[in-house]
Amino acid sequence: MHPSTVHRILSRYRMPRLAHLDQATGRAVRRYERARPGELVHVDIKKLGNIPDGGGHKTLGRAQGRKRRAKAGYAYLHNAVDDHSRLAYSEILADETKQSAVGFWERANAYFASVGITVERVLTDNGSCYKSRLWRDVLAEAGIKHKRTRPYRPQTNGKVERFNRILAQEWAYARPYRSESQKREAFTGWLHHYNHHRFHTAISGPPASRVPNLSGQYT
Structure with missing residues (x-):
């Protein structure tokens, strides 16, 4: 047919x-969308392979790239995305331990506060770092409610999962990088573009259009 x-x-x-x-x-x-910024923030970790010096398989070809890839290690992108505005805060860290996750969240929460967003609730998956007492206590001290997704239902945390796919397609795998440092240097500019200029169909504009206090909107 x-x-x-x-x-x-x-x-x-x-x-x-x-x-x-x-x-x-x-x-x-x-589908759902929270009514105001900060009502719900989605948090997740995206694991990506580091690029060895001289380039990976996109630069050198698959066979040679695999030989160089073995000792390059991994990077862990800790991501927080506001449900209403899609505003994202992201850091590239060396691991996904509870200490790293908590440190990331404290900086992410401070970032959201700096643009006038008071976080009320955080949604994560069931990763061990998010089930730790340290994570629970840090959110509780800030008066933030913590909610976890149902097992095997990553779509419940769909907005940050979507952000993970976008950063992979438009930054991590968008072009061949010659080193991990070159890729990371490009990340800052890409994240600024995502927050301030990248058109998001669901909100008819970039995240900055829903966050009046966000500086650098026209740069």
Whole structure:
């Protein structure tokens, strides 16, 4: 059967796109958006392989790149995304321990506060660093509620998962880098572009359009 015919049949019966379905249940994912900045912040960690000096497989070819890749190690991107505005705070750290996660959150919370956003609730997955007493206590001391996703339901934390995909496509794998330091130097500029200039279809503009106190919006 021709694909266009299949599309017409599915449209006739109002079948949702596969991308809009929960892979575990086959049910349509219910979209939501918080009413104000800070009402909910999504937090997650994205693990990426470091690029060895001289480049990886994109620069040298897959066979040679794999030989050089073994000793390069990994980077852990700790990410926090505001549900309402999609404003993101991100850091590249050496691990995903509870100490690193807590330190990251304290700096992320300070960043959100600096632009007038008071964080009320944080949503994470069930990673060990987010189940630690240290994480629990730091959020409780700040009066922030902590909520975790249901097991095997990463789409519940979908906004930060989407941010993870965007940074991978538009920064980490967007072009061949000659070293890890070169890739990291590009990250600061990319994150500024994401927050201040990158058009987000769901909010009809960049995150900065929903955060009036965000400086550097036109640079």
